[in-house]
Amino acid sequence: MRGDGGDIYWRRRMSVLVAVLVVVAVVAWACSSGGSGPERASSAQSSPSVTPTTDQLLAGLRTLAMGTGSPSPSPSPSASPSAGAAATPSPRRRPGEPCADDDLVLSLQSGGKEQIYSGDQRPTFIVTLVNTGSVMCTVDVGPRAMEVRITSGADRIWSTVDCVSGPGAEVQKLRRGVPYVRTLEWDRRRSSVDCRAERSAALPGTYVATVRMGALRGGKGVFHLR
Template identity: 30%
Template sequence: MSTFRNPVGPQPSSVYWRRRIVVGLAVLAVIVIVLLIFFQPKGSTPPADVKQTTPPPVATSNPSDACAPGVVDVLAATDKSTYASGENPRITLTLTNKGAVPCTINAGTTQQEYKITSGSELYWDSKDCQKDAVDAPVILLPNEPKSTDPITWDRTRSSTTCDSTRKQVPSGGASYHLNITVGDLKSNDVQFILN
C-alpha cells in the first residue's frame, strides 16, 4: 500500500521523492509570485530603464468661480480706423481669460459701458437712456477670446434726457476715442476718424 512516506511503484522511491520536491517548489513559486503581485514590497525601486517623473500640478477650478482681478483682458475695437462720410463705426468688445483655469464674469449690459469722446467732451455713452439692462454670466476658457456682436454707432450724441431727436456729431476729419468698461475692468483706447 502506497503512503506519503513510502511510495509504491515501478520506480525507486528516490524518483518519487524528487518529483514531489519539484512539484512542491513549483507550487511554492506560484504562491510567492501571486503574493508579490498583490502585496508589492514598499520602497522597491523601479527598473533602471523606467524613468520616474512627477507630473506637473494641475490647476483646478470650478468654472462658476468669478474671474480673479487682473485675469480678464478687455479689448475695444472698431471695424475701421477712418470712416468715409455717411459710414457708421461698428464697435466690438472682446474678453480674454489670461489665467490658467476657466472662470465666470458678468458681461451683461448691466456691466458694459461704451463711451465715445473727442478731447475732453463725451459724445456718446451707452448707459444714457439704456433700457432693460440684464446680467449675463459668461464662462471664459483660458486664452479663448469671446466677442460681442458689433454695435453700430449712428454718429449721434447721446443724452441723459433721452431726447427723441439726437444731433449728429462733428465730422470732416474729426478724431474720436472709444473706451469700454466691464464692471471695474477697463479696455484699451481706440482712436478713429470721422470724415
C-alpha cells in the same frame, strides 16, 4: 548708563584707580628706599627698575578699567519672520465662480482699416474679453457692466450705458483662452443719460472710443468722422 550718570560713574571709577596707583607707588618707593640714609635714596633714584614697575602698574590698571567696565548692551537679535507671516497661496478657484479681474484681459479695436468714416459710414468696434485663469469663470458683459464710450476731447458723445432697457445684464461663461467677442456699430448720433427722444448727429472731427469693465480698462481707438 548714559549721559551725566555715566560720566559720574567713570569719574568715580578713575578716582579709585588713581588712588590705588598712588598707594602702590608709595609702597614700592618705601620698599626700594628702605630708610638707610641719603646714599640709599640716591641709589633708588638712579635705579632703572622704578620706571618699568610704574609702567607695568599703569598698564595693569588700564587693563583692569577696560575689563571691569559695564558691559555694552548687545544688539537684540532681529525678529525672525513667523511662519504665519509667510505668503499663503490663494485658494484654488472652482469652475463657474465669478472671474477675478487679474484673470481677465479686455481690449478694443476699431473695425475700419483707415479709421476714417465719410458720409453715412458708421464706425464699428470689436471688443474682446479673454479669461487667462486656470478654470472656467463667469462674467457680466451686459451694456451696463461692459461700457463702450465715445468722446471728443472732454465732450462725452455716446455710451452703451445710456438708455438701457431691462436689467441690462448678460452673464457669459469664459473658458480659459477662448475669447468673448462683441461687435458694436455706432450710428454717429449722440446719446445722453436722460434718454432724450431727439439725438443730434455728431459733427465731423476726431473721436476716441474706450471700453471699461469696473476697474478694467481696454485701451482706446482713435477715429475720424468726415
